[in-house]
Amino acid sequence: MPRYIPHDYRSPLRPTWCKGCSFYNVLAALTGVLAEKQIDPHRLNVISGIGCSSRMTLYLNTFGMHTIHGRALPVAVGSRLANPDLPVIVAAGDGDFFSIGIGHFVHAARKNFDMTVICLDNRMYAMTKNQASPTSCVGFRGTLTPWGKTSVPLNVLEFAIACDATFVARTVAGLQRHMQEMIGLGLGHRGFSFIEVIAPCRTFDRAATLASLSSRVVDINRENRHDPVDKKAALAAAVKALDYDASDDAPVHIGVFRESAVPTFEEQIANIKKTHKKKSSFSSILKKYSL
Numbered sequence: 429m430p431r432y433i434p435h436d437y438r439s440p441l442r443p444t445w446c447k448g449c450s451f452y453n454v455l456a457a458l459t460g461v462l463a464e465k466q467i468d469p470h471r472l473n474v475i476s477g478i479g480c481s482s483r484m485t486l487y488l489n490t491f492g493m494h495t496i497h498g499r500a501l502p503v504a505v506g507s508r509l510a511n512p513d514l515p516v517i518v519a520a521g522d523g524d525f526f527s528i529g530i531g532h533f534v535h536a537a538r539k540n541f542d543m544t545v546i547c548l549d550n551r552m553y554a555m556t557k558n559q560a561s562p563t564s565c566v567g568f569r570g571t572l573t574p575w576g577k578t579s580v581p582l583n584v585l586e587f588a589i590a591c592d593a594t595f596v597a598r599t600v601a602g603l604q605r606h607m608q609e610m611i612g613l614g615l616g617h618r619g620f621s622f623i624e625v626i627a628p629c630r631t632f633d634r635a636a637t638l639a640s641l642s643s644r645v646v647d648i649n650r651e652n653r654h655d656p657v658d659k660k661a662a663l664a665a666a667v668k669a670l671d672y673d674a675s676d677d678a679p680v681h682i683g684v685f686r687e688s689a690v691p692t693f694e695e696q697i698a699n700i701k702k703t704h705k706k707k708s709s710f711s712s713i714l715k716k717y718s719l
């Protein structure tokens with residue numbers, strides 16, 4: 429008999445998300461995976477930033493911190509350093525990770541901190557009522573771009589692979605089983621795992637529906653036999669990730685784009701501590717530089 433069912437990971441708070449928001453599906457996938465893996469709620473830390481997506485921590489019954497816009501990753505890094513035995517999930521929006529917080533993403537990925545990073549990508553700032561984000565399409569009309577956004581969208585998969593994230597995957601919020609599979613693989617991966625969940629905003633984006641996005645997915649691992657271990661192949665696959673913007677029936681590529689086995693930051697620090705026994709105190713450092 430399993431000890432936990434998905435409902436056990438839900439807090440008593442009722443989500444304030446709009447009716448039909450795709451984030452409900454992400455919440456269901458997350459609690460589904462946690463139950464599948466029978467993770468103790470008190471053995472998990474879920475960290476978010478600020479945005480509709482970042483309200484995720486409030487609806488979970490685990491440890492968690494709903495932090496500051498763009499600063500979920502530094503807080504997650506702090507949590508990993510303070511208690512490397514406590515697994516960390518970071519859930520936030522495209523604006524949070526790739527606008528204000530993009531610098532943190534580069535270094536957390538590159539250093540390979542062991543955490544599962546889920547980007548709920550609705551390709552806009554929804555909480556502040558419809559502004560363009562780095563992942564919005566060219567021509568996106570929002571409150572601050574009434575004549576259309578001019579810059580090209582950031583391809584977050586290509587970017588994460590370039591930052592040497594050791595696990596990079598994509599799914600769609602309309603595909604419950606696939607979403608659970610990708611989040612589950614990310615949780616099982618040792619190191620920085622990044623999962624983009626395409627999760628459109630029901631209120632400000634009536635064009636991108638979950639039904640349409642889900643109906644045109646191509647699973648790159650099962651259908652294209654993509655090998656995520658090969659970095660060049662991973663980049664080549666990721667370059668095509670935004671091709672689905674071209675037309676309403678263009679394929680949406682999903683699956684594991686990149687996977688590599690590299691020691692985590694935490695493992696490397698533990699190793700250094702083991703092999704370099706000589707302790708140096710803060711006061712001895714100050715003395716060395718006559719401060």
Ligand SMILES: Cc1ncc(C[n+]2csc(CCOP(=O)(O)OP(=O)(O)O)c2C)c(N)n1
Nearest residue numbers: 479480481497521522523524552553554555
């Ligand atoms: C430091 C700071 N800058 C700006 C804001 C205003 N703000 C709140 S949420 C948000 C954008 C949210 O976009 P995203 O992270 O994509 O989340 P979504 O609401 O789309 O899920 C902004 C700019 C803030 N709260 N704090």
Ligand code: SF4
Nearest residue numbers: 446449480554629630
């Ligand atoms: S504004 Fe959009 S993203 Fe935010 S809760 Fe409503 S539907 Fe979801």
Ligand SMILES: [Mg+2]
Nearest residue numbers: 521522550552
């Ligand atoms: Mg967003």
